[in-house]
Amino acid sequence: MKKSFALIIVQDEIQVFEQEQSVWRVYPVFREGRNSLKNKTAAEIVEKINEYLNSSDNLKEVDFFIVADRPGYARGLPETFGKLGNESWQLVLWQSAKERAVLVKPLKKGETAHHDTQWLASVLIPTVEGSLRYQDEALLKEHERDLARHHEEQEKIKEAMEKLGGERHVLEAEINRLKAQLALLDRPSMEQLATYLPVLYRNFWNSVKPSDLALLAGRYNLPEVPSPFPEPDNHTVAQMKKRLQAMPVQEQERLREFCAELPSNLNIRPEMRFFFE
Numbered sequence: 061m062k063k064s065f066a067l068i069i070v071q072d073e074i075q076v077f078e079q080e081q082s083v084w085r086v087y088p089v090f091r092e093g094r095n096s097l098k099n100k101t102a103a104e105i106v107e108k109i110n111e112y113l114n115s116s117d118n119l120k121e122v123d124f125f126i127v128a129d130r131p132g133y134a135r136g137l138p139e140t141f142g143k144l145g146n147e148s149w150q151l152v153l154w155q156s157a158k159e160r161a162v163l164v165k166p167l168k169k170g171e172t173a174h175h176d177t178q179w180l181a182s183v184l185i186p187t188v189e190g191s192l193r194y195q196d197e198a199l200l201k202e203h204e205r206d207l208a209r210h211h212e213e214q215e216k217i218k219e220a221m222e223k224l225g226g227e228r229h230v231l232e233a234e235i236n237r238l239k240a241q242l243a244l245l246d247r248p249s250m251e252q253l254a255t256y257l258p259v260l261y262r263n264f265w266n267s268v269k270p271s272d273l274a275l276l277a278g279r280y281n282l283p284e285v286p287s288p289f290p291e292p293d294n295h296t297v298a299q300m301k302k303r304l305q306a307m308p309v310q311e312q313e314r315l316r317e318f319c320a321e322l323p324s325n326l327n328i329r330p331e332m333r334f335f336f337e
Contacts (some may be wrong), residue, residue, distance in 0.1 A: 062121050065109060066185045070154055070174035072097045074105055076179055103136035107163050124149035125188055126223040127155070127157050147207040150192050161187040247277060247295040248315050254283040256315060258292065259300040260335065262327040276321055297331050304335055 064079040065087065073094045088107055089095055090094070110119050119141065127151060129132060134151050136311065141149050158173050161184040167173055174180070248256075250320035253273060266289075270282045277278040304312070316336065 062123065062191070063113070063125040064125070066125040066127065066188070067102060067105065068154075068174060068180055068184075069097065069102060069126070069130075069133040071129065073174070074100075074102060074133075075174075075177070075180065076105060076109065081271070086177060086181070097133065102133055102135055103140040104130075106137065106140050106144070118144040119146035120144075122146060122148065125185065125192065126151045127154050127184070127188060128152075129154035143201045152188055152192070157184060157188050160191065196322055219332075248311070248318050249276070249278055249280045250281055250283055252311075252315065253277055253318065254285070256300065256304065257319075257322075258289065259297060260319065260328060260332045261322075262329055263291065264326065267323065267326055277318070297329065301331055301334075 066084065068075045068077070068079040074097055075094050076087040076089050077084045079085075080179075080327065081207075087109070089105055089112075092093065106119070106124070113122070115118070124141070124146065126134060128151065131151070131153070137149070141147070154174070162173075162177075164187050165179070165183045167176060167179060170178065173184070250273075257268075257273075261267070265285050265287075270285050274280070274282050307315075312335070319336070
């Protein structure tokens with residue numbers, strides 16, 4: 061069972077109390093109920109308690125409540141508790157502890173608070189202990205609430221990131237689809253290709269199959285080409301040359317770029333060489 065000690069330090073005197081079965085009793089250090097701090101320090105009293113307990117883990121599993129009328133009485137305690145492995149000690153000022161305890165049970169008339177051992181053991185120390193434990197529990201609950209809020213926020217962030225990730229994939233797919241559409245729009249239509257390529261090149265359909273042209277153009281629709289395909293006469297070539305010359309510059313450039321992807325063994329008509337110069 062975890063032990064608890066209370067040190068009451070008032071007017072250069074220290075009293076030590078130990079809790080046994082939920083009851084606080086005087087713990088006589090150096091065979092006295094009250095010990096003067098003129099010859100000993102609070103840190104020395106704590107070390108003496110450690111000697112009496114003779115525990116293998118020192119004061120690691122011991123709670124200490126220090127009630128002092130001056131903070132200076134606690135000098136050396138942090139180092140001593142640290143050396144003895146104790147992290148469970150708390151310091152409370154005597155005046156505030158006494159005022160709170162008096163509200164629970166007033167002192168008998170004429171009694172001096174720090175000399176009334178019974179009142180200290182049954183009223184003041186339990187009041188201090190209850191208040192500190194309540195504060196600890198409140199802090200623990202607040203910490204648990206903070207952790208819960210943090211976990212909830214992390215879950216929300218995770219869900220938002222997953223949602224954004226999914227939306228990002230959808231957006232990327234849509235961007236790629238639009239890029240593919242733009243790439244198709246930036247290429248000549250199948251109608252343009254089927255119209256101008258047989259005029260630019262001699263015997264074009266004998267060298268390039270309609271299915272190959274569709275693949276190169278990135279189109280699904282195959283041009284309907286009669287077989288054999290009749291070569292255009294001189295008049296038709298002359299008229300198509302005029303149309304090519306009148307074609308918007310941007311469309312001419314797209315058609316030239318596409319022609320650069322065609323097989324190099326195609327025979328350009330002499331009348332159409334201007335188009336590639």
